[in-house]
Amino acid sequence: MDRLREEIRCLRTKLEALQPLPGSTEHTVIGLLHNLSAAVEKSPDVRLLAPQILELEHYWLHSVAWCSALSKEIEKILIVQEELSDET
DSSP states (O other), rough: OHHHHHHHHHHHHHHHHHHOOSSSSHHHHHHHHHHHHHHHHHHHGGGGGGGHHHHHHHHHHHHTTTHHHHHHHHHHHHHHHHHHHHOO
């Protein structure tokens, strides 16, 4: 879970430094990462993060440009979560 926390924290920090406008893709992702981060802190079981992961994944698939750096960063978080799920 530490690796997942770190990936979430790093991406949030990067996005927050950009000071994105409300309604932008980056601003929306910050909100989704905030929700995921809060869930990670409350639960030691990665399987209980499914609602937040699904929300992030859905937004990523439908609203984030595929070849963008943001897409790659979100994908990294999703891969870490999946790896953790496979370990349990």
